[in-house]
Amino acid sequence: MKTVNIPVYLAVRAIQRGNKGTFLLTIMIVALSFVLMVFMPSLTAGLTGAYNQQVSDYQYADLIIEPDDDNQVLSDTHMLVRTIERTPGIAATSSHMIVSTSLESDKKILSRGVVAIIPSDEERVTKTFGKITEGRYLSDGDTDVILLGSVLAGHDDEKKDKMESLGGVHAGDSLKVTFQNGIVRKMTVAGIFETGSISADNEAFITQKEMESVLGPTDKSSLILIRSSGAETLAQTKIRLMEFGIRDDIKTVTEKGEGIIGDALKSFSLLNSIMLVFSLVIASIVIFIVVYINTTHQRRQIGILKAIGIPERDIIRDYLVQVAVIYGCGALCGVALFTCLSEYFRAFPLQFPAGAVYPVFDLTVLLPSLMVLGFVSLIAGFIPAKQATSEDILDLVNR
Structure with a gap:
């Protein structure tokens, strides 16, 4: 019991007699170091979550079936859809057929793949129908109508366009659409939709009936979107589809999203690592300096403690307790500060192409960061304390 009480007593007395401003400043530096460590990983998690949610809502639903490497399209779509819909855990499906076209407005001509859909099926798997800003x-x-994304439709002022567009097309305007077989149709823009996703808003849709009137009846599709019922995880639903005989390429929305933004996530991971290293270095240096200054100013006191028989290990533990108090207060302040930042950005999120993004309070990020920062803090406090207590008593007392 004695070896525990003495270091705690000495640490409490040292904190009480020490400079309160320095003590509070050190706590704030530890708190800010913690926030720096967790902010970027949490923001990356928020960005990834927002992107995957946007991809799920407006582009690929929960799962996607694509042709394998040996095929360009999915054959026997109707039979494939019936098999999918008989699979437990499936709520709805929608087949997409991408048709090569040339879109011509009064201002621009663009070569673009137009997606042929059955609108009633599409409404069950994506939320694009709820993002109409013009028309219907x-x-x-x-037939003879087309639905455009806001990015593809463009602005009347081309300086506002994020990508190459049709130059400011609106609902009710006419487009000349040239299909891959050379047939030309004059089509009316039924509506404009805007989801907030650049890739989704750069798409154009026609009905499957319109496609078949131009290219003839077909039982092929480019991909099939699947909305799960949520009874199982997407990975489990994917396995169940394979068990029901689906041999084409099946991807979850997370797998599809990671494939699209994989390079961006790698860049963020690199930034996270850099921020982590800098935060740990800053925190350890500050704690080292604080403990080193304390031991330097208290060399005579350390010599006296050794002279009256206080074990060297208890003197070291005294400084480790001080560091633990600084770290504990700093960690609590850091968590509180990060929580405030998270709530602020939740109310006023950052606007990314993936949508509204805010840091995600994730224990799998916070707990390891707290553990690493605590370990580094103790090491930074142990080194100068060990150096001071290892000196001879007379050298300590006479300086």
């Missing part, structure tokens, strides 16, 4: 959504029986 498509109906299953529509």
Whole structure:
């Protein structure tokens, strides 16, 4: 019991007699170091989550079936869709057929792949129908009409365009659409949608009925979107689809999203590592300096403690307790500060192409960061304390 009480007593007395400003400043530096360590990983997690959610809502639903490497399209789509819909855990499906076209407005001509859909099926798997800003959504029986994303439609002022566009097309305008077989159709823009995703808003949709009137009936598709019922995880649903005989390439929305933004996530991971290293270095240096200054100013006191029989290990533990108090207060302040930042950005999120993004309070990020920062803090406090207590008593007392 004695070896525990003495270091705690000495540490409490040292903190009480020490400079309160220095003590509080050190706590704030530890707190800020912690925030730096967790902010970027948490923001990356928020960005990834927002992107995956956006991809799920407006582009690929929960799972996607694509042709394998040996095929360009999915054959026997109707049979494939029936098999998928019989699989437990599947709520809805929608087949997409991408058709090569040339879109011509009064201002621009663009070569673009137009997506042929059955609108009633599409409404069950994506939320694009709820993002119409002009005009209306498509109906299953529509012909000679087309639905455009806001990025593809563009602005009247081309300086506002994020990508190459049709130069400011609006609902009710006419487009000349040239299909891959050479047939030309004059099509009316039924509506404009805006989801906030650049890739989703750069798409154009026509009905499957319109496609078949131009290219003839077909039982092929470029991909099939699947919305799960949520009874199982997407990975489990993917395995179940394979068990029901689906041999084409099946991807979850997370796998599809990571494939699209993989390079960006790698860059963020590199930034996270850099921030982590700098934060740990700053925190360890500050704690080292504080403990070193304390031991330097208290050399005579350390010599006296050794002279009256206080074990060297208890003197070292005294400084480690001081460091633990500084780290504990700093960690609590850091968590509180990070929580405040998270709530602020939740109320006023950062705007990314993936949508509204805010840091995610994730224990799998916070706990390892707290452990690493605590370990580094103790090491930074142990080294100068060990150096001071290892000197001879007379050298300590006479300086």
